[in-house]
Amino acid sequence: MILSYCVECGVELARNLGKCPLCGTPVLNPRQPAPDLSENPNPDVFEEAISHMDRGYARQLAVVAVLIPMLIVLGIDLIDGGGIWSPFVMGALGMLWCFFAVPLLFRPKKPYLYIAVDALALCGFLALVSALTDGFSWYLGVVMPLLVLTGLMTLMMLLVYRRIEMRRLHRAAILMLLMAALLMGMELILDLNASGKASLSWSVYAGIPMLVISLMLAGIEQNKALKEAIRKRLFI
Amino acid sequence: MPSWLRLDNAAKIYPAARTKNWMSIYRVSVTLKEDVDPALLQQALDNTLKRIPLFAYRLRRGLFWHYFDRQDKGPLVEPDARNILMPLNLTQNRDFLFRVRYHRKRISLEVFHALADGSGAVSFLMTLAAEYLFLHDGKRIPARLPILDTREKPREEEWEDSFPKYARDVTRPRGEDPAWRLRGTPEPHGLLRIVTGIMPTERLLSVARENKTTVTSLLAALMLQALMNRKKESRRGRDRPVKLSLPVNLRNIYPSKTLRNFSFYVNVPVRMDYGEYSLDDLIALVSHYMGIETMEPMLNARFSANVKAERNPLLRAAPLVIKNLALKAVFSVTGERYMTSTLTNMGRIAMPPEMEQRVERIDLVLGRARKTPLNCAVLSACGKTMVTFSITMRETDVERDFFTSLIRLGVPVLIESN
Numbered sequence: 001m002i003l004s005y006c007v008e009c010g011v012e013l014a015r016n017l018g019k020c021p022l023c024g025t026p027v028l029n030p031r032q033p034a035p036d037l038s039e040n041p042n043p044d045v046f047e048e049a050i051s052h053m054d055r056g057y058a059r060q061l062a063v064v065a066v067l068i069p070m071l072i073v074l075g076i077d078l079i080d081g082g083g084i085w086s087p088f089v090m091g092a093l094g095m096l097w098c099f100f101a102v103p104l105l106f107r108p109k110k111p112y113l114y115i116a117v118d119a120l121a122l123c124g125f126l127a128l129v130s131a132l133t134d135g136f137s138w139y140l141g142v143v144m145p146l147l148v149l150t151g152l153m154t155l156m157m158l159l160v161y162r163r164i165e166m167r168r169l170h171r172a173a174i175l176m177l178l179m180a181a182l183l184m185g186m187e188l189i190l191d192l193n194a195s196g197k198a199s200l201s202w203s204v205y206a207g208i209p210m211l212v213i214s215l216m217l218a219g220i221e222q223n224k225a226l227k228e229a230i231r232k233r234l235f236i
Numbered sequence: 237m238p239s240w241l242r243l244d245n246a247a248k249i250y251p252a253a254r255t256k257n258w259m260s261i262y263r264v265s266v267t268l269k270e271d272v273d274p275a276l277l278q279q280a281l282d283n284t285l286k287r288i289p290l291f292a293y294r295l296r297r298g299l300f301w302h303y304f305d306r307q308d309k310g311p312l313v314e315p316d317a318r319n320i321l322m323p324l325n326l327t328q329n330r331d332f333l334f335r336v337r338y339h340r341k342r343i344s345l346e347v348f349h350a351l352a353d354g355s356g357a358v359s360f361l362m363t364l365a366a367e368y369l370f371l372h373d374g375k376r377i378p379a380r381l382p383i384l385d386t387r388e389k390p391r392e393e394e395w396e397d398s399f400p401k402y403a404r405d406v407t408r409p410r411g412e413d414p415a416w417r418l419r420g421t422p423e424p425h426g427l428l429r430i431v432t433g434i435m436p437t438e439r440l441l442s443v444a445r446e447n448k449t450t451v452t453s454l455l456a457a458l459m460l461q462a463l464m465n466r467k468k469e470s471r472r473g474r475d476r477p478v479k480l481s482l483p484v485n486l487r488n489i490y491p492s493k494t495l496r497n498f499s500f501y502v503n504v505p506v507r508m509d510y511g512e513y514s515l516d517d518l519i520a521l522v523s524h525y526m527g528i529e530t531m532e533p534m535l536n537a538r539f540s541a542n543v544k545a546e547r548n549p550l551l552r553a554a555p556l557v558i559k560n561l562a563l564k565a566v567f568s569v570t571g572e573r574y575m576t577s578t579l580t581n582m583g584r585i586a587m588p589p590e591m592e593q594r595v596e597r598i599d600l601v602l603g604r605a606r607k608t609p610l611n612c613a614v615l616s617a618c619g620k621t622m623v624t625f626s627i628t629m630r631e632t633d634v635e636r637d638f639f640t641s642l643i644r645l646g647v648p649v650l651i652e653s654n
Binding site for chain 2: 006009010011012013014017020021022023024041042043044045046047
């Protein structure tokens with residue numbers, strides 16, 4: 001009969017153990033060089049675990065959670081006098097659902113889809129509002145171009161931030177330039193809608209400092225000694 | 237046996253607290269001296285279910301409560317797996333609330349806590365093992381509790397809900413201090429690590445007597461000490477007491493013969509911020525605290541509060557969906573808030589000598605808790621006491637501290653692990 005004890009804990013160890021389960025010390029018994037696996041009291045088969053969260057069910061639940069207030073609102077509005085304000089609430093609920101339920105339920109690995117869905121949801125909701133109120137003039141002239149521009153630029157910034165390999169300060173510089181471009185685009189859209197003429201004014205004032213900053217950032221990235229000196233003084 | 241049953245008072249929380257990946261489940265195993273024959277085991281299981289039909293129920297949803305629905309056929313025995321105590325799949329497992337598994341010489345019973353407590357499960361397993369041995373060599377094992385005679389008819393007292401039967405009107409407020417929470421690095425893939433220490437019962441008893449205490453109080457004091465040593469290294473929750481939950485078998489107090497849930501618990505608190513405690517202090521603390529809390533009036537007033545809560549008309553009239561959500565929320569907030577860990581001692585399982593010579597050992601293993609990463613179960617049989625830790629964290633200091641303290645007290649310990 002071979003007995004093995006843990007030299008650290010003083011406990012006797014079952015013969016199938018190669019190390020002490022309490023402290024991890026390997027078993028060194030010259031009479032029994034390797035653990036006796038035939039003594040293993042447990043089977044080798046593993047039972048398969050039940051899969052984790054049931055997403056299908058969660059999706060159904062999320063749909064129901066939005067549909068119920070929608071129906072209630074519609075019902076109240078119809079009783080109250082015929083579907084005047086309920087479309088606004090229902091549209092807003094649908095938009096909020098896109099904002100919160102989509103990322104939670106579908107867990108997009110990359111956020112591009114999520115941003116596109118959000119921009120579309122916002123476009124859709126505002127289109128609904130304009131259809132229900134004064135018509136599409138302000139929507140087509142200002143809102144939609146602004147939303148599309150913002151959505152596209154956000155996607156582009158995200159792409160730069162996540163996908164394209166470059167140094168950190170270069171990346172910051174490019175993001176800054178994209179931001180300046182976004183501001184200029186916004187001003188163009190607003191001007192074209194208000195006066196029919198395209199003239200850049202405030203966005204230039206904002207854009208010039210941004211351009212300067214991005215040039216500075218790019219320059220700092222080039223100059224290693226300068227970068228090191230700044231890092232030395234500014235570390236948190 | 238009625239065609240359907242209400243869940244007992246303690247069971248009501250378990251179906252609601254269940255999630256996709258977790259349920260309150262535990263295992264009792266008996267290891268024989270020779271390999272188990274699955275066909276005979278199946279036959280023994282069918283016979284045992286005729287004597288203890290309580291286990292042949294499935295869980296169903298009513299409009300207001302879950303209920304147990306009687307089934308005529310029992311489940312099939314299945315081969316054991318390495319990762320034990322996975323949640324039962326109540327829809328695929330032919331809807332049974334337990335399963336019987338075999339591996340080499342070992343017969344294991346895994347039970348959903350809504351069905352029965354450890355005492356009922358031990359009774360079922362021992363009856364099953366005795367029936368198996370009878371089928372194997374034709375000699376009947378004398379039926380003495382926990383073994384039931386499979387030739388007899390089931391008795392009504394075996395499936396009664398004893399809580400309302402013994403509860404009284406006066407209740408005790410349930411307020412308690414929240415406990416310090418044990419935390420650790422989770423094991424990968426939610427693995428349940430099982431570490432068993434096997435020690436001679438006689439030696440353990442004499443060490444307990446030397447310290448003028450019982451085995452349960454001695455082990456509880458050692459466990460508290462190990463938890464307290466771990467707390468010293470943690471910065472979280474300095475002012476919170478370390479609390480060890482000790483289940484109490486109410487059948488020792490009331491003449492109940494039920495096989496369903498009829499146990500309660502006492503959470504023993506230790507305030508470490510008040511100062512240092514020696515092992516003797518801890519032993520005294522545990523035995524005095526338990527001495528007061530396990531008096532019949534003290535326990536009764538506590539479980540009567542649960543019975544009273546169950547009778548609340550507002551709760552009763554709520555549809556099951558709402559009730560489930562509410563109970564789930566209550567359980568996830570308060571279920572394990574008042575204890576740092578659990579140590580359950582089933583005590584010594586008495587067996588007739590005809591059976592004792594055919595059995596090598598009996599084990600009790602707790603399933604993973606919802607949050608607590610370490611729990612402990614103790615059971616004595618065949619002259620051996622098995623102390624089994626069920627752990628979901630990587631750190632080993634609590635169980636190491638516990639077993640090395642036993643060795644220093646002069647109890648030899650043999651360690652096994654999965």
